Amino acid sequence: MNQEIPQEELADLEISFTLNGCQVHVSIKPWETALDIIRNKFQLTGAKEGCGIGECGACTIVMDGKAVNGCLILAAQLDGRTIETVEGLSSNGAMNYLQKAFLDKGVVQCGFCTPGMLMSAKALLDECDRPSKGRITNALSGNLCRCAGYVQIIDAVEEAVAIKLKDAGDPAENR
Ligand code: FES
Ligand code: FES
Numbered sequence: 469m470n471q472e473i474p475q476e477e478l479a480d481l482e483i484s485f486t487l488n489g490c491q492v493h494v495s496i497k498p499w500e501t502a503l504d505i506i507r508n509k510f511q512l513t514g515a516k517e518g519c520g521i522g523e524c525g526a527c528t529i530v531m532d533g534k535a536v537n538g539c540l541i542l543a544a545q546l547d548g549r550t551i552e553t554v555e556g557l558s559s560n561g562a563m564n565y566l567q568k569a570f571l572d573k574g575v576v577q578c579g580f581c582t583p584g585m586l587m588s589a590k591a592l593l594d595e596c597d598r599p600s601k602g603r604i605t606n607a608l609s610g611n612l613c614r615c616a617g618y619v620q621i622i623d624a625v626e627e628a629v630a631i632k633l634k635d636a637g638d639p640a641e642n643r
Contacts, residue, residue, distance in 0.1 A: 475499065483547040487512075488556030496543040503527045503538030505546075506553060514554035514583035518612075525611030528584035529553050535591035535607070554583035557590065565635060566590060569628035570621075577615035585611045589625045598629060 475497075484493045487510060494509050506512050506529065518526035520539050527538035530552040557564045563571070566586050576582050585608060592599055592607040599607070604625045605618075613621065 481544055483544060485546045485548060486550045488552060494543075498542075498544060500543040501539055502529065502531075502536075502541040502543050502546055502551075505543045506538060506551070512553050512555045515587075516580055516583065518580065523612070524581075525584040525588065526581055528587045528611060530587050530591045530594075533591060533594060535588040535610075537610070552587070552590070554586050557586060565631040566593070566625070566628045569624045569631055573620050573624035573627060575616045575620045575624050581611055581613040581615075585613070585621060589628065593625075593629065593632060597633065599625075601626065 478498050480495045481498055482493065482495055484491065486492070487506075492510070494505060496505055496509075503515055503517055506515055507517075515529055515538050516526040517539060518524035522537045522540045525537065528535050529538045530536070531541065531546070531549050533550075557567055566589055570576055570582065570586065575585075588608050588611050589604070592604065596603065601622060604622050608618070608621065608625070
């Protein structure tokens, strides 16, 4: 006979992972999601809970280089992984190339979707220096925005590519 164990009787789990470059150790409940603990235990509130069911992308974080929905990942799955959130993009208060491009193109309106968009774009640009428009569109296809036009968001990622290449000294971007 299947007997349900009350939640309060389930033991906490101990996990360790790298969060925005720092090694962290945390005690979690077995049912908590990655999004729960990133927001509630580490107070990194950039990733948002929009739908909670993998539809909107507002909760996007980067896990081992891939953009994932924090609402669909159990916190236990973070053990041993490398996690990046939007808070890790800037350095000493200076915006990174993606943040600059999003600002330049005026794509941040209510801003609810922006952290997720940035992290999906980051995962793409870490993997590919010169993604095509089609590839950018595909990478952002899981991120919904109810305010700004998607055209401007894709333009912003293209501008970010140019800024990144220029910063890296690409002659084609320095003409
Ligand atoms: S909150 Fe995770 S996809 Fe919507
Ligand atoms: S800027 Fe409001 S949802 Fe995208």
